[in-house]
Amino acid sequence: MKKIKISLLLVALVHFLSGQAQNETIYNYLENTKQLSVKYIGDNNLSQLSDAIIYHADLSFDLENSGYGSIINSAWFIKTQTELKAFSQMEELLESALFINSLGDFSLQNNEDALLMQTILLLFDNESFNEGYFQKENQWFFVRRKFFERAELIVVATNQSGKITSIEFRHEDNMPAFEGLAAGEKLSSERIEMGLMKNDSLEMLNHLAAEVDYHFSIKESLYPELKSISAADFYLIELSISQKQQYESYTSTMESILMDYQNQYFTTTSVENLLSSALFFESINPDFIITNESDAARFEAILDVLFPVSTDQQSLKSHTKLADDIWAFTRTESFDQMHGWLVQLNDKKQIKALTNGEISETAIMRLRMQDPDYKVDYGFKLINPTKTNLNLKEGQGLKIEIEFSEMPVNASGAWIMTRFNGQKAGIMASSQMTSPFYDEVPPEPLSKGKHMLEYLLLMPGEDTDNTLGQIVLTINVKQ
DSSP states (O other): OHHHHHHHHHHHHHHHHHHHHHHHHHHHHHHTTEEEEEEEEOBHHHHHHOOOEEEEEEEEEOTTSSSOOEEEEEEEEEEOSSOEEEESSHHHHHHSHHHHHHTTTOBOOSHHHHHHHHHHHTTTSOTTOOOOEEEETTEEEEEEEEETTEEEEEEEEEOTTOBEEEEEEEEESSOOOOOOBTTTOOOOOOBOOOOOOHHHHHHHHHHHHHTOEEEEEEEEEOOGGGGGTBSOEEEEEEEEEEEEETTEEEEEEEEEEEEEETTEEEEESOHHHHHHSHHHHHHBOTTOBOOSHHHHHHHHHHHHHHSOOOGGGGGGOEEEEEETTEEEEEEEEETTEEEEEEEEEOTTSBEEEEEEEEOSHHHHHHHHTTSTTOOOOOOOEEEESSOSEEEEETTOOEEEEEEOOHHHHHHHTOEEEEEETTEEEEEEOOSSOOSSEEEEEOSTTOOSEEEEEEEEEEOSSOOTTSOSEEEEEEEEEEO
16 A cells, blocks of 8 residues: 555655646747847937947847737936936936937037937937927927927027036926918938947846746646647746836736647737647647537537627628638628637648638638648739731820739738839739739830830739739830
8 A cells, every 4th residue: 555655645746846847848938939129229410429339228028929929118228328218208318428428429419410410319209209399508499299288398508618427308388479480391401320239239128137036827727628629738827027217116917828748839919820820720620620510510519618799799700611622610600700610620620821802713722822832813904905916007095904913902901012114103003903904005205216015913912023923015105
């Protein structure tokens, strides 16, 4: 009996240590979602005044796998030849002796200097607020915004030779009348690229992280219903963040879903994103198949738990086989358009792809097009004129008709760009492109000589090197 108890204790200890090690791996993954985003604040104008390098940095956690995190702390940094110093507010940085000293021999003495200073200040605060500036003795008042008698000012004081001695942000509740010079004006700006040294990046990261008390908690397991589909484990992750601002402190909490499959992790706040992730598809049990109504009803029951349907839309809920490899699981209706899940199956009737949204032929095409091996004919061809080498007389215009396959074009979100003699001349973009496409070139641009007219069918964006379809017309215009 004693040996059995010892064995049971050993088994329990092994399970405990295994769980601890697993949690440690998850915590390491979560810690690595922390990221630093740094923006260099500067242009050719600031470089005339200051020899310092100024950055704005954000600390965030990317729990959505999007490349963009939820910001939990920010700071301004100024780097001189001797130090890298942080400021929690932009005002503190500009008011600091470090920034003022970095201005070197710059003197603020006339309107030309003031416009340069105004342009510099606009790099730091909202450029939409600029009521101009005015001068009183050795003080220059840069009015950021004014609302009735209330005003926000940046007051720059100088000595007799114009050297800046102080910068102060000031709020006035009873602003007297003033005549602002150069309101809404600034000098032209040229961006300067500035690299970030690795040790500076690390110092910024450590500074921002040290100011925030945060910790992750692995809460209860989620979605036991998915165990019939997926071999992954799902957890609720809680990120608690405690911060102090002056005399107040507060705690905020962010929740996320974590999927763990063979020590690979995926986090998101959306169950829809979870089911659409590559890791989820990797984790799908090969035994889960949809071959008949019974299998479809089993999958629909899982959707009912994950995405409950309101009482007034229960009658809309259905599952339908639309093709040999496509099932539709209708959930809701909006503006006469059915919405729900489309499920694509492979040859073994296993889930190959999932998508949530409208249920339509276009959506089915869009789902199929996720497969890079799926071949699509966009049917982009010239109908009128019937040839691409044209001879016209001066004063003649040109009518164009182009045909295309609406289904794949709309499924891909494609659009049409027109180029005339190599220059962008027009676009046709819509959520519902209809064929044919008509265009008309007036006589005026068709001057005597040779011209090139192009129509490019493009994916979203402006990658003109990889077209879905292209038509090029050469036009010779004679008298």
